[in-house]
Amino acid sequence: MxxxxxxxxxxxxxxxxxxxxxxxxxxxxxxxxxxxxxxxxxxxxxxxxxxxxxxxxxxxxxxxSKFERNFSERAQAAVDEKKAIAVKAASLIKPGDTLFIDFGTTTFEFSQRVKLIDNITVITNSPLLANTLQENPTIETILIGGQFNAALNACLGGIALKNITEFFADYAVIGAGAIHHLHGVMDQHVDEAAIAQKMMENSDKLMVLADSTKTNKHAINVVTGWENIDYLITTCKEFKLTDNKKRSKTKIIVAELT
Missing domain, CATH: 1.10.10.10 (Winged helix-like DNA-binding domain superfamily/Winged helix DNA-binding domain)
Known part of the structure; x- marks a missing residue:
């Protein structure tokens, strides 16, 4: 040779x-x-x-990029559940609403559905979500700046947090690294958790999207407790059926798979 x-x-x-x-x-x-x-x-x-x-x-x-590999792998996990959750969550949004949306594979599916709703305003720290939403010219999309993390395809850090405080939304729509039956929403990434917390603080209502692979789990950071969660859109029926005083405020909506 x-x-x-x-x-x-x-x-x-x-x-x-x-x-x-x-x-x-x-x-x-x-x-x-x-x-x-x-x-x-x-x-x-x-x-x-x-x-x-x-x-x-x-x-x-x-x-x-690390993002392309990781996103592709994560997007394939529980894909039918994520699509069902996205459809159910989008049904709660109406024209005129303003939304914060953080980045994750489930919130990406949500963006694919919510882009069909005219005359909404979306504030996001993800260029990928912003690009998706721009397919509907009636949607006003505001992209939060900051330190760009290519692995997460999102802007994070102090600048992003400061930018978020300049806006107020009807809903903060966030994904979850884990949903704990006592502690609430958790995440493995400190900077991502901070973004979700700031979006939540500057919104009237908090909507959490989590498929069954995220439920009954825990992670290193507590994003927020049940007392702050207005809606949990999930495919896990156990949360709907189990009584827990900590979840008394939370409206749990189970998305059925078709």
Whole structure:
């Protein structure tokens, strides 16, 4: 096998490894192909010049953003439930309403439904949601600025929090990292939790969207307790059936799968 042919095989294999693993290491690749580490470094440099990967110390990472990989994987989880929740939640929104919407796979499904409602105003920290909503020219979309997190496709941090305080909405519509039967809405990401809290503080009502994979779970951050949740749209019938004084304020709506 010629060197040219060998390099093509290595390049193809490296791209395949990156698509499944997200990252490769020079030392491991050198052992796998039985070549010098300098040969692998040249391979990575060439692939980077073709914009097929990004070199990092000791190896390379997938040129595809972490957000694209993570979002695709998360979006496939409980997809039918998320669609059912989105339909039920959107049925509560009427023309003239103003909404905060944070970013998540379920709120993304919600944006796909709510974009069919004319003459609403949506304030979001997600460029992806803003782009989706702009498909309806009657919707006024306000994009919150701040430090952009590519992995989450959202603007976070102090600037975003300050921007949110400049607005007031009828609803804050948020996703949930977890729904705990005692503690309420929880999230694993501190900055995401802060955004949801600020949106909630500047809204008349709080609507939480959570499929069954999020219920009866817990995470590191408490976003808000049950006393602040006006609506929980879920596919988990257990919350509807279980008596809990902490949830006395919350209207729990179970979205049925079709």
């Amino acid at each position: 010629s060197e040219g042919r060998s390099s093509k095989v290595r390049h193809q294999t490296i791209i395949e490894l990156l698509s499944t693993q997200g990252q490769v290491y020079v030392q491991d690749l050198a052992k796998q192909f039985d070549v010098a580490q300098e040969t692998i470094r040249r391979d990575l440099s060439k692939l980077e010049s073709q914009k097929l990967l990004k070199k990092v110390h000791g190896g390379a990472v997938n040129i595809q």
